[in-house]
Amino acid sequence: MGETIYLIVAIVQVFALIIAMPKAFRVTIYMMLRKNPEWIKAHPEFTVHKTIDRISTGFHVGLGIIGAAAIFLYAIIIPSPDYYWELMAYPLFSMFAVFTFVMSAQYFWLARSIPKPEAVKASLTSRRLSDFVPMWTYYLGNALGAVIIALHVNAIFKGFEGAYFGALGAILFLYTWVNGWLYYYLRWKYSENEEVFGSATRKIEAIGGVALLYLVAILCANILWKVYFGAYFFAPLTMNMMIIASVYIGVIYYSLHPKTNKTLAKYEDNFGIVN
Amino acid sequence: MEIEINTTSSEAVYAQIVRQIREAVQSGALKGGHSLPTVRQLAGDLMINPNTVAKAYKMLEADRLVRGAGRAGTFIEDNALMQLELSNNQDAKYELSAVLKSLQGKGLNKAQLQQLLLDEVERLSAEPDPDEDRQISFKGDGFTSRFPRFLKRT
Structure with a gap:
C-alpha cells in the first residue's frame, strides 16, 4: 500500500516538474520585466529573461525526466525498499536547489541587467x-x-x-x-x-x-x-506524502489556473513569448 | 498610495519624497497612524540609495509629520495635518517676509505693499477654484502651503 502511494505521488511529481514548474517560474520571470517595460520593448536583442527561462525549463524538465526514469528503474526493474528517497526526496531537494538558483538568477542577473527607468513609482x-x-x-x-x-x-x-x-x-x-x-x-x-x-x-x-x-x-x-x-x-509515509502531495497539487493548480494563464498571456502580449 | 520619483528632475530625490508625502498628508491620502514602508523597502522599490530615503524620513520627522518607532517602523503622526498647516504657515510667513523685505528695498512703502497684497488676494479669490481653501505652491522649496489666514485679515 505504502509503495503504491509513493508511486502515485512520484508520478504527480513528474507532471509537476515537467508541466507546472516551468510555467510558474515563467510568471516570475516576466514580473522582473516590469522594472522597465519601455526599455525591454525598445531592445529586442535583450534576451537574459529568455535565457533564464530556458535554464529553468531545462532544469525542471530534466528533473522530471530523471524522476520518470527513477520510477521506471526502482518501481519496475529493480523494486527498492528505499522508495521514498529515490523517488521523492532527491528530486524534492534538487527542486529546492533549482528554485534557489533560478530566483537568484532573476534577482542578481535579470533585474540588474535592466536599466533603471527615468521615473520610478513605489x-x-x-x-x-x-x-x-x-x-x-x-x-x-x-x-x-x-x-x-x-x-x-x-x-x-x-x-x-x-x-x-x-x-x-x-x-x-x-x-x-x-x-x-x-x-x-x-x-x-x-x-x-x-x-x-x-x-x-x-x-x-x-x-x-x-x-x-x-x-x-x-x-x-x-x-x-x-x-x-x-x-x-x-508515520513518515502519511506525513511526508501529505506534505509533498499538497505542494505538488498546489503548483499544478497554480499553473493550470485561468488567472495564471491570463496573466502570462498579458505579459507575452507585452514582452513577446519567451520560448 | 504611490509616489513617483523622476531621476531627471532638477528637484533632489529626497525633496521629491518629502514633497509627495507632505502632499499625501495634506490631501488625506495618508492619515495619522499609517505605517510607512521601511527605508530599505522604499529605497529598493525606487531603486535609490537607502540614505536618500533616510534623509527624507529625517526631514519629515523634524517637521513632526512622521515618527520613527525604532524597529516597529515609521508612522504618520496623528496630528500630522495640523503640524503640516503650522509648518506651511511658517513657511509662508518666512517666504512672504523675504519678499516684502526685498520689495521694501526697492522703495515700496507699507501702504503700497498692503494694497498690492490685498489686490493679489482678491485676484486669486476671483479665479475659479473648486476648493474653498486655496493652496499656493511655493516652488522655491517645493512645499505646498495653505495661504496664511493672517493675510486675509489685513
Whole structure:
C-alpha cells in the first residue's frame, strides 16, 4: 500500500516538474520585466529573461525526466525498499536547489541587467512581515528551529543512531531557505502572485511562509523523535506524502489556473513569448 | 498610495519624497497612524540609495509629520495635518517676509505693499477654484502651503 502511494505521488511529481514548474517560474520571470517595460520593448536583442527561462525549463524538465526514469528503474526493474528517497526526496531537494538558483538568477542577473527607468513609482504601503503576521509567530517558529538544531547537534555528539551531519545540514538548509524566502519575498516590489490573484495574496503568502517554518519544525521534530525514542511520532509515509502531495497539487493548480494563464498571456502580449 | 520619483528632475530625490508625502498628508491620502514602508523597502522599490530615503524620513520627522518607532517602523503622526498647516504657515510667513523685505528695498512703502497684497488676494479669490481653501505652491522649496489666514485679515 505504502509503495503504491509513493508511486502515485512520484508520478504527480513528474507532471509537476515537467508541466507546472516551468510555467510558474515563467510568471516570475516576466514580473522582473516590469522594472522597465519601455526599455525591454525598445531592445529586442535583450534576451537574459529568455535565457533564464530556458535554464529553468531545462532544469525542471530534466528533473522530471530523471524522476520518470527513477520510477521506471526502482518501481519496475529493480523494486527498492528505499522508495521514498529515490523517488521523492532527491528530486524534492534538487527542486529546492533549482528554485534557489533560478530566483537568484532573476534577482542578481535579470533585474540588474535592466536599466533603471527615468521615473520610478513605489507604494507607500509597508510590506514588513509584521504587517502581515504577528511577529511572535515568526520568532517562535525560528526558536523551535534553534531547539531542534541544538537537540540534533547533541544527538550527533552523543552518537545516537539516526543523528548525522547530513540531516543537520538538511535542517539548516530548510530553515535558511524559508527565512531567505520570507526576507526577499517581502522586499520584492512586485509579487507575481499578487499580480495573478489580487492584493490579498501577499498576506496569504506571508502567512504561508511562516506556516512553512512550523511545517519544517514538525518534519524535523519527527526525525528527532526517532533519534531520541527509536520510532517516528507520525508515520513518515502519511506525513511526508501529505506534505509533498499538497505542494505538488498546489503548483499544478497554480499553473493550470485561468488567472495564471491570463496573466502570462498579458505579459507575452507585452514582452513577446519567451520560448 | 504611490509616489513617483523622476531621476531627471532638477528637484533632489529626497525633496521629491518629502514633497509627495507632505502632499499625501495634506490631501488625506495618508492619515495619522499609517505605517510607512521601511527605508530599505522604499529605497529598493525606487531603486535609490537607502540614505536618500533616510534623509527624507529625517526631514519629515523634524517637521513632526512622521515618527520613527525604532524597529516597529515609521508612522504618520496623528496630528500630522495640523503640524503640516503650522509648518506651511511658517513657511509662508518666512517666504512672504523675504519678499516684502526685498520689495521694501526697492522703495515700496507699507501702504503700497498692503494694497498690492490685498489686490493679489482678491485676484486669486476671483479665479475659479473648486476648493474653498486655496493652496499656493511655493516652488522655491517645493512645499505646498495653505495661504496664511493672517493675510486675509489685513
